[in-house]
Amino acid sequence: MSSRIVTFPVMATEQIVQITTNSDEISEDIETFLAVLSSPSAGATLGVERAAINITDTSSVILEFFPVMYTVLESNVSLTATIVKRTNTTRTVSVLFSTRSGSATGMGINRKRKVGRRGGGGREGRDGVMTYFSSFVQLYPTSLLSLTWL
């Protein structure tokens, strides 16, 4: 908290008080502080003595994959992708993760659809059988999707 005396010269009807705000690299929700008038000099009385000032943060939180390429042996149980947050923030943020078939067929949030193989000898495409196992979130430390390739 800081304070200063604001003096109105004779005939002055208003005075401007500047308050310095410090910018940072943190993405935050709106923050608020109060400006308060007190201790008027003799002969002066206070009307509205409090003003609320909102500081609106316009900075964004950047989310992305890192790394962006993963390789895993087919015999592995799962592949783990990492999403990083590039900006400090006091906010809780979220993003939608999904998978999309390449030459490996599967399903994430995609609807079940005909999926063909690439470079696999021209075999007729089959229904993708990937299922979104949201219940696995409770069973494993990380959230799990299921991918089946044919």
Place this chain on the structure above:
Amino acid sequence: MVVTFLPFEDSQQVSVMLQNDMILEGDENFFCTLNPQPEASRISLGTNIAVATIEDDDRKYN
């Protein structure tokens, strides 16, 4: 699925289950993508596509 970052969490990991087989089929791939939630504000996406390669290890079975 929605991936949530609490304040001061810098990274999150998401696992995609794989299903093994014994078919010789060569390496295959799929994509992981990030998309903003409709109601999200002040969130920007950097690299929002990752490529996952599944290396075929079925040679010993065929």
